[in-house]
Amino acid sequence: MTHIAVIGAGQAGASLVAKLRNSGFDGDITLIGAEEALPYQRPPLSKAYLLGEMELERLFLRPESFYAEQNITLRLGTRVDAIDTASKEIHIGNEVIAYDQLALTTGSHPRRLPASIGGDLDGVFVVRDLKDVDAMAPHVREGARALIVGGGYIGLEAAAVCAKRGVSVTLVEMADRILQRVAAPETSEYFRQLHGDHGVAIREGIGLNHLEGEAGKVTRAVLSDGSTLDVDFVVVGVGIAPAAELAEAAGIEIENGIRTDEFGRTSDPSVWAAGDCASFPYKGQRIRLESVPNAIDQAEVVAQNMLGAEKTYVATPWFWSDQYxxxxxxxxxxxxxxxxxxxxxxxxxxxxxxxxxxxxxxxxxxxxxxxxxxxxxxxxxxxxxxxxxxxxxxxxxxxxxxx
Structure with a gap:
């Protein structure tokens, strides 16, 4: 019987295994995820969940019973050490899992501040997974002082949630304006005014020099212009990078993520990729889309192609952000x-x-x-x-x- 293994139990991985069963695949399926939690939706993490407006169970994409009913083996809290494409094996410690086809839906990693500038101090957070948000939540309280590093959508959404909770927020953006990489000046101005109306101090053209702390906890930020801020916590929103380390170590071709063709197939014909980690052809160029719609749509096309459909993935980019x-x-x-x-x-x-x-x-x-x-x-x-x-x-x- 054919065995399809999927590494990465986020939105793309969960969508892919569901589509395999929905498309009639009756072989073995194993979904491997590094986190302990069932596959869950990430967008509400930094908004409704952090604000206490959404319970953990409502984050889950499907109940645990779904995977049992669909005969999908869930391996949560499991980190893959290596992939051997020659022998078609996944290595987890001393355990070896053989596969016939493999899908990589490993997502992305948040970029973190280096330890040399205080990035390892307590009270310095990124916003990417459940553990990150659970650790940050107790700090997001009225009267606290927060520094947000990065004026992209991640940083702005974090600033909005903090401001709604009564936190005194300063946001610094090294570029000339917030959202400079992703939006026109008109959109930047719109959100600059919106955040200003809610008391957020936005400082553009200014970066973080370093963080200082006492007893291992962050207490102060020194900015690139020499000014300082007393802070209770820091949120780092300076972008994400594709989680392509496993693929690269296995000899799979990398190009701004795991390089795939128009069907989602990597340089190894038995290995596929979808979601944040995958780069693919789009209108004469090669792109990576960091969005929930792309994770779902691409994963579903890849699932069909793993079963022989040879269906070209035609991306329809769309995104959203909720602020105030x-x-x-x-x-x-x-x-x-x-x-x-x-x-x-x-x-x-x-x-x-x-x-x-x-x-x-x-x-x-x-x-x-x-x-x-x-x-x-x-x-x-x-x-x-x-x-x-x-x-x-x-x-x-x-x-x-x-x-």
Whole structure:
């Protein structure tokens, strides 16, 4: 009987094994995860879960009974030491697990501060998994003082949760503006104002020099301009890196993550990859998408291809971020844009439409689900949108879909 093993029990891994069974695979399946918890959703970790608005059980993607009913062997709290692609074996300590096909859904690692600048002090946190958030939660209390390092979406979401809890928050971003790597100046300005309205002090063009502590716990931050801050805890949101170490050590080709073809197959024909760890071809380039929708969609296509479907994975990039009472929805990829058109709604409702020439390539929509859905459908269909119509808040967007 064929045995499919999956390393990485996050969103992609859980989606992949479920799709295998749903597609009629009746062989053996083993899902191996480093964390003790059942596969769970990560986005609520730093928001509803940290705020105490969501119980642990509600994080789980499926109940434990699902895996038993589907005859999926769960190996949680298990770290894989090595993969031997020649003999098709997974090594866990002295144990060897043979596989016929292997899927790598190992996700990503948060970038951490080096110990040389105080990154190993107590009270310094990243926001990636359940253990991280459980450790940070007791510190997020009214009157505490927090430094957020990094002005991307991870840092901004952490700042929003802390501010809602009554924490005094300072956020530093080394680049000239927050969200510089991922969004237009218009989106940066929107979120700068939003956080300012909630009392968050944002300092752009300023990085962290080092952290200082007493008795092993962080107490002070020294910034790149020489200024200092007394802090009770620090949240580091400076990006993530693909968890590709196992694949690289096994001799599998790496290119900004685990390199796959359009089907999700790696340089080893018996090994596949999906989710944050995988880089794949997209419109003449090679990308990695760090998002829940990509983890699900790519994993499901890979599952079908492991069973012989030969189905090309066509990514439809979309993302979201929740901060205070604002829901940001993003469709498309804005790389290469040269124009941004603003569509202003009421209050905090606004959308920014990215164009490359006359072609719509992406949208950032804040509290404007209608604009988001129209733009998303246009982008996925390869269509564009008349700029004059978009910029006119009185104009109906729906006719654009029929153009």
């Amino acid at each position: 009472d604002v829901k940001l929805q993003i469709a498309g990829l804005n790389s290469g844009y040269d124009t941004v058109v603003t569509r202003q709604g009421e209050g905090r409702q606004v959308s920014f439409w990215y164009y490359q020439g006359d072609q719509l390539v992406a949208v950032d929509a804040m509290n404007d689900p209608r604009a988001y859905m129209v733009a998303k459908r246009l982008i996925e269909a390869g269509k564009t949108a008349d700029k004059a119509t978009v910029s006119n808040p009185e104009a109906d967007l729906k006719p654009l879909l029929k153009a």
